[in-house]
Amino acid sequence: MNDLGEFVQSRATERPDTGPARLLGSSAGRAVLVVAVLLATLVGAGGLAIAGGTTARPAELAAGAVTGAAAPSAERPEGCVAPDRRLDLYAVELPKDPVTNQVRLGYGLTPQTASYPGPTMEMIEGECLAITLHNQVPVATLEALRTDAAHPLGVSLHVHGVKYTQMSDGTTHNGSFVPPGGSRTYVWYAKPRTATSQGTAGYWWYHDHVVGGPHGTQGLRSGLFGGLVVRRQGDVRPDRTYVTAFGDRQTINLRRSAEADTCDPVNPVPGPTCIVAKKGERVEFIVIGLGDDMHTFHVHGHSWADTRTGMVEGGNKALIDNTPVIDNKTLGPGDTFGVQFIAGDSVGPGHWMLHCHMQFHSDLGMSTWMHVLDENGQMPPHGGGHAPTPPASGSPAPAGAHANHR
Ligand SMILES: [Cu+2]
Known part of the structure; x- marks a missing residue:
């Protein structure tokens, strides 16, 4: 069961933009063609694996899609005539952190996921996305997280x-949040690049932006x-996308040491605690600075161009020569x-460390692994033929952590 084909995750449950349900259409706006999108065929075949276990990705936009200069309204930004795609997002309470006993909340395309x-949200420039957020977090939990009794209870999507x-x-100051048990639709527009705008x-x-305080x-x-990637039309699509949020308490995705990597060596299931790819696959990371600390993002054995996409395409020598190739990048809050x-480019399959290079952070467990399988999808033995088995990510491991997660 090592074939990465086994990893295919359930995809977004997305519903087509049915006419009567349109929130945002305007008669003037409808005159403008925004994008030609196959609304119902959003579930692609094959193995784009996403850290959150699911991804909400768009259909390919038609080449030459036109963006109109529709006037903005209270609900939609200029250029978005009507949502090209809709999805539901649920905010729920999850089991408490097993190490710290902190409250854990999560967003999911279903409450169960x-x-x-x-x-991970994926958009293509020109697309307008409507996301209906359903607040299913218990009132008592929101009350317990509140730092000021005058602050309203709710969750939001910023x-x-x-x-x-x-x-x-x-946010609360304009009332754009969701009270307990409620729902609200948010509209995001991935504005394309124009002569006067840099695009998105x-x-x-x-x-x-609401739980606990303003x-x-x-x-x-x-x-x-969660992560969002907006692609430019024609961008190369990766085979796999992972989100790594570097945060407080020396955590990656709110976990550290062995909790940050729970990959099963026999049947690794990609997700927030299992970064895995087959040699030769194009792997993408969305790196997020969460919390109050500075960090760096460093991966062993791999490097990338310090550009929007991690690549320099084409043969422009000046561009190639002036674009640094790096393997470590500084990450501030936000x-x-x-x-x-x-994955494995010229270095082969193996277990490659991915960690913060602030040494006291990595020493305290801000470290995980990118597992690169061989071409057959087989997980190589951890540590190789002669080297000792590496310790669990980070050292020392906290009490209770399993020392060898392989
Ligand atoms: Cu750090």
């Missing part, structure tokens, strides 16, 4: 990088965050960037 990080109006801001292609994140600090700390490379 909620995770931290939440599902996004970086793409365009949205105040109604989709996800890039690596971003989304998160709560900045959602308790929501972020509890797990209400920063996001993306990295792409070919």
Whole structure:
């Protein structure tokens, strides 16, 4: 069962933009062709594995899709005539952290698949996405996380990088949050690059902005965050995408040491605690700076171009010569960037460390593994033929951590 084909994850449950349910259509706007999208064929075949266990990805947009200059409204930013795609997102409470007993919350495309990080969102420039957030977090939990009794109870969806109006801001001051038991639709627009606008292609994140206080600090700390990638039309699509959020308490995706890597050596299931790829696959990381500390993102054996996509395409010598190739990148709070490379490129399968290079962070467990399988999908033995078996990610491992997670 080592074939990565076994890893295919359930995909977004997305519903077509049915006419009567349109939130945002306007008669003027409908005159403008935004994008030609195959609304119902969003589930691709094959193995794009996502850290959150699921991904919400768009259909390919038609080449030459036109973006209209539709006037903005309260609900939708300029250029978004109507959502090209809709999906539901649930905020739920998850089992407490097994090490710290902290509350854990998660976003999921279904309540049953909620995770931290939440599902990775993928958009293509020109696309307008409507996400209906359902708040299923128990009132008592939100009350316990609240730092000020006057602060309203709720969860929200706040996004970086793409365009949205105040109604989709996800904050309390404009009422764009979801009270317990409620629902609210947020609209994100991946504005394309134009002569006067830089566009929105890039690596971003989304998160709560309400739980506990006006900045959602308790929501972020509890797990209400996820990655977003906006691609430019024609961008190479990776085979696998992982989110690594580097956060406080020396955590990666809120876990550290052995908890950060729970890959089963026989049947590794990609997810927030299992980074795995087959040699030769294009792997993408969405790296998020979570919390209050500075970090660096470093991967052993692999490097990438310090560009929007991690690559320099084409034969432009000046561009090639002036683009640094790096294997370590600094990450501040709220920063996001993306990295792409070919797994095992010239270095072969194996267990490659991925860690923060602030030494006291990595020593305290801010470290995990990227497992690169061979071409047949077989997991190589940890440690190789002669080397000792490596310890669990980070050293020393905390009490209770299994020392050899393989
Ligand atoms: Cu760090």
